[in-house]
Amino acid sequence: MELSGAPADVLLQRPWxxxxxxxxxxxxxxxxxxxxxxxxLTDMTSxxxxxxxxxxxxxxxxxxxxxxxxxxxxFFSHLCEVVRPRLSGSGEGADGxxxxxxxxxxxxxxxxxxxxxxxxxxxxxxxxxxxxxIALVCLQLVRxxxxxxxxxxxxxxxxxxxxxxxxxxxxxxxxxxxxxxRERLQTDAFEEQTYREDFMAKTLPLVCSEQQQQGALGFxxxxxxxxxxxxxxxxxxxxxxxxxxxxxxxxxxxxLRPSLGVGSVSGETAHRDRxxxxxxxxxxxxxxxxDRAAIQQSLPVTSEQPAPRPSSKTKKKKVIGLFR
Amino acid sequence: MELSGAPADVLLQRPWxxxxxxxxxxxxxxxxxxxxxxxxLTDMTSxxxxxxxxxxxxxxxxxxxxxxxxxxxxFFSHLCEVVRPRLSGSGEGADGxxxxxxxxxxxxxxxxxxxxxxxxxxxxxxxxxxxxxIALVCLQLVRxxxxxxxxxxxxxxxxxxxxxxxxxxxxxxxxxxxxxxRERLQTDAFEEQTYREDFMAKTLPLVCSEQQQQGALGFxxxxxxxxxxxxxxxxxxxxxxxxxxxxxxxxxxxxLRPSLGVGSVSGETAHRDRxxxxxxxxxxxxxxxxDRAAIQQSLPVTSEQPAPRPSSKTKKKKVIGLFR
Numbered sequence: 001m002e003l004s005g006a007p008a009d010v011l012l013q014r015p016w017x018x019x020x021x022x023x024x025x026x027x028x029x030x031x032x033x034x035x036x037x038x039x040x041l042t043d044m045t046s047x048x049x050x051x052x053x054x055x056x057x058x059x060x061x062x063x064x065x066x067x068x069x070x071x072x073x074x075f076f077s078h079l080c081e082v083v084r085p086r087l088s089g090s091g092e093g094a095d096g097x098x099x100x101x102x103x104x105x106x107x108x109x110x111x112x113x114x115x116x117x118x119x120x121x122x123x124x125x126x127x128x129x130x131x132x133x134i135a136l137v138c139l140q141l142v143r144x145x146x147x148x149x150x151x152x153x154x155x156x157x158x159x160x161x162x163x164x165x166x167x168x169x170x171x172x173x174x175x176x177x178x179x180x181x182r183e184r185l186q187t188d189a190f191e192e193q194t195y196r197e198d199f200m201a202k203t204l205p206l207v208c209s210e211q212q213q214q215g216a217l218g219f220x221x222x223x224x225x226x227x228x229x230x231x232x233x234x235x236x237x238x239x240x241x242x243x244x245x246x247x248x249x250x251x252x253x254x255x256l257r258p259s260l261g262v263g264s265v266s267g268e269t270a271h272r273d274r275x276x277x278x279x280x281x282x283x284x285x286x287x288x289x290x291d292r293a294a295i296q297q298s299l300p301v302t303s304e305q306p307a308p309r310p311s312s313k314t315k316k317k318k319v320i321g322l323f324r
Numbered sequence: 325m326e327l328s329g330a331p332a333d334v335l336l337q338r339p340w341x342x343x344x345x346x347x348x349x350x351x352x353x354x355x356x357x358x359x360x361x362x363x364x365l366t367d368m369t370s371x372x373x374x375x376x377x378x379x380x381x382x383x384x385x386x387x388x389x390x391x392x393x394x395x396x397x398x399f400f401s402h403l404c405e406v407v408r409p410r411l412s413g414s415g416e417g418a419d420g421x422x423x424x425x426x427x428x429x430x431x432x433x434x435x436x437x438x439x440x441x442x443x444x445x446x447x448x449x450x451x452x453x454x455x456x457x458i459a460l461v462c463l464q465l466v467r468x469x470x471x472x473x474x475x476x477x478x479x480x481x482x483x484x485x486x487x488x489x490x491x492x493x494x495x496x497x498x499x500x501x502x503x504x505x506r507e508r509l510q511t512d513a514f515e516e517q518t519y520r521e522d523f524m525a526k527t528l529p530l531v532c533s534e535q536q537q538q539g540a541l542g543f544x545x546x547x548x549x550x551x552x553x554x555x556x557x558x559x560x561x562x563x564x565x566x567x568x569x570x571x572x573x574x575x576x577x578x579x580l581r582p583s584l585g586v587g588s589v590s591g592e593t594a595h596r597d598r599x600x601x602x603x604x605x606x607x608x609x610x611x612x613x614x615d616r617a618a619i620q621q622s623l624p625v626t627s628e629q630p631a632p633r634p635s636s637k638t639k640k641k642k643v644i645g646l647f648r
Contacts, residue, residue, distance in 0.1 A: 044467050046458050134370050134455050142461070143368050145469035146542050150531050152476030153546050155523055159483035162514065166490035169509045173494070178502030185493045190486065199479055204557050207474050218470050222477050233528050 011038050012140060012231045015224050017088050021102040021112065027219060028087045029140065032080045035072040039087065040140060041110060041129055044218075047137045048110045048129035064124040075118055079125055082116045147230045148223065163190040335362050336464060336555045339548050341412050345426040345436065351543060352411045353464065356404045359396040363411065364464060365434060365453055368542075371461045372434045372453035388448040399442055403449055406440045471554045472547065487514040 016027040019041075029040040035054040040047065052060070057079075058072045068075065082098045098116035105111055112127040132140075167189045180186055210218075219227075340351040343365075353364040359378040364371065376384070381403075382396045392399065406422045422440035429435055436451040456464075491513045504510055534542075543551075 042462075042466075044470065045462050047462070131458055134458060134461055137458055137461055137466070138366075138369050138371070142366075142465045142469065145466065145473055146368065146547075147531060149469055149472045149476060149547055149550070150542050150544070151524075151527060152473060152480055153544075153550070154527055154531065155480050156476055156483065157546075158523065159480065159487065162511070163483065163486055163490065165509075165511050166487065166494065169504065169511050170490065170493055170497070172504050172506065172509045173497040173502045176502060176505055178497045178500060180493065180496050181500055182496065185489075185496050187486070187489050187493050199482065200475075200553055203475060203478055204553060207471065207478065208557060218474050220474070220477075222481075223470075223473055226473070226477070229524055229528060233532060 011040065013228070015228060016042070016219050018219070019087055021086070021100055024102050024104075026102075030084065030087045032084060035076045037080075039127060039129060040132065040136070042141070046108075047132040047141070049132040049136065050127050050129045060126065064126060065121075067121060068118075068123070075123065078116070078118050078123065079114075083114060083125070144227055144230045148226045151226065151230070160190070160192045160195075164192075166190075335364065337552070339552060340366070340543050342543070343411055345410070345424055348426050348428075350426075354408065354411045356408060359400045361404075363451060363453065364456065364460070366465070370432075371456040371465070373456040373460065374451050374453045384450065388450060389445075391445060392442075392447070399447065402440070402442050402447065403438075407438060407449070468551055468554050472550045475550065475554070484514070484516045484519075488516075490514075 011029055011031045014029045014031060016029055019026045019028040024043070026041050026043050031038045035057060036052060037057075038049065038051040040049050042048070054072050057076060061068055061072070061075060083100070086098075086100050098114060100112060100114045103111050103113070108131065110127075110129040112129070114123075114125040114127075116123050116125075170187070171189075207218075335353055335355045338353045338355060340353055343350045343352040348367070350365050350367050355362045359381060360376060361381075362373070362375040364373045366372070378396050381400060385392055385396070385399060407424070410422075410424050422438060424436060424438045427435045427437070432455065434451075434453040436453070438447075438449040438451075440447050440449075494511070495513075531542075
């Protein structure tokens with residue numbers, strides 16, 4: 001079940017946590033299942049991922065630990081225990097002995113090497129992270145960030161309206177001869193345009209320099225909370241949709257299916273994960289295939305000929321939304 | 325000069341404009357140079373691009389218009405005139421005769437076919453858009469959207485503080501026996517926590533359904549303005565940095581060069597554009613090569629061995645920033 005497409009939504013619900021390994025500052029999202037994992041890493045200049053299922057983990061563990069003869073579940077819990085804290089922003093792992101290092105490969109991939117101790121023997125693990133499909137970057141970063149911006153923008157507008165109403169109340173008191181007992185309590189009238197210009201002039205450079213100094217890649221707690229709210233909301237919608245899709249996929253016309261939202265991407269992920277079960281391993285090729293699959297789903301299938309202008313009904317179905 | 329890397333910043337300054345072709349709702353960014361162009365398209369589920377230089381345009385125009393014997397500049401201005409309005413959100417092109425259609429190819433690419441009339445003869449053009457490199461997606465969407473979120477978040481905090489100060493002033497008037505001439509002017513005290521919870525409960529679903537109904541993909545005017553401010557600020561920084569990099573690239577240690585910011589991406593784009601001059605055409609392979617190049621630049625080059633933990637000084641240089 002963990003490999004049946006759930007990870008797409010489960011991973012989406014995870015926060016982006018700042019991680020510092022070998023001097024590299026990254027944001028990480030991780031999901032560890034029973035005997036499978038999905039890792040996302042970004043430096044905001046690129047995004048990498050690795051998703052591994054039970055078979056792939058078993059194979060790699062044999063390659064890296066010749067003397068290890070344990071079944072996956074036996075050492076996977078150890079792997080989680082050692083790695084999870086290191087990729088959850090909490091610095092050192094539970095196992096003080098564990099060493100983890102990150103290198104950027106010549107081919108642009110990212111490798112993370114782990115050395116720890118399991119039952120008195122050295123235990124080695126390697127994460128091979130390849131560039132993530134664009135569909136995943138859009139799902140995990142672009143669409144949530146856009147939704148966050150829209151929410152915050154509306155909040156700014158609402159608070160501006162509240163301030164104007166406060167000013168109206170204050171003005172009425174003053175016009176009726178009310179005075180302040182403490183002069184310092186007096187405020188200036190709020191003028192949105194002036195405020196915004198002043199804010200941009202002062203805060204934009206500030207945000208930029210902060211961005212330079214801090215390693216958290218600008219994803220502070222407030223934004224983390226907002227991100228969580230946005231993806232949580234989307235998650236529930238996607239879940240509902242996904243179920244209904246699974247029930248009625250056959251009857252639906254292709255171009256009437258929610259085509260540009262997260263549902264299709266989860267579907268695509270499910271496909272990828274099933275693929276992993278067959279192939280035993282998710283590699284860069286698989287990711288690119290999935291990327292194409294996602295893109296193909298992202299626009300209704302048409303022939304090489306221009307698509308006939310669809311009816312407003314069809315069009316409406318096709319309209320792109322963050323949360324479809 | 326237009327092909328010497330400028331487009332990366334020039335394109336960044338462009339707004340994302342809603343475009344509706346053949347019933348597909350997309351956001352588009354376009355740059356038309358003297359005889360070169362760079363187009364970005366996104367449906368927020370994926371991002372596609374095509375960048376063409378003079379040679380590539382000449383070749384394709386010959387393939388599509390056998391009887392056309394004009395030099396690039398002769399018909400490129402016509403191409404711009406016909407296409408620019410259609411990819412700038414202004415619907416119909418200047419040339420009422422021109423027909424443009426968009427199709428999604430089996431391989432996941434996007435094709436846009438144009439038919440217009442040039443000097444009494446039919447003139448055909450095709451845009452072949454392939455998935456954009458992740459580095460470009462991060463540069464054009466992820467980092468600006470994150471900066472926008474941070475700015476708006478700070479604005480929300482500032483306005484909250486202002487509201488609290490207004491309440492203090494109002495309370496002082498009331499405590500001194502002041503009364504309102506019009507009851508309806510009275511406001512409730514602002515409590516940030518309560519407000520935020522209420523806002524999320526009410527506005528989050530609203531934003532979601534708006535997102536579903538509107539085709540503008542949620543990039544409204546307010547966000548367009550904010551995007552413009554953010555990238556404009558970044559642009560100037562990147563320009564300065566780019567110049568200083570070009571001057572001092574040779575002396576700098578590799579891992580002391582701005583490695584994770586926009587500068588490296590502009591540099592990468594310059595490399596790609598030079599590449600186009602040699603190869604005459606930017607194709608998907610080129611894009612992927614550039615993507616790799618960008619990723620390689622995005623983390624300091626290390627051997628396969630774990631990177632030695634750098635000194636705090638080096639580390640500071642390496643810290644990731646939106647605006648480096």
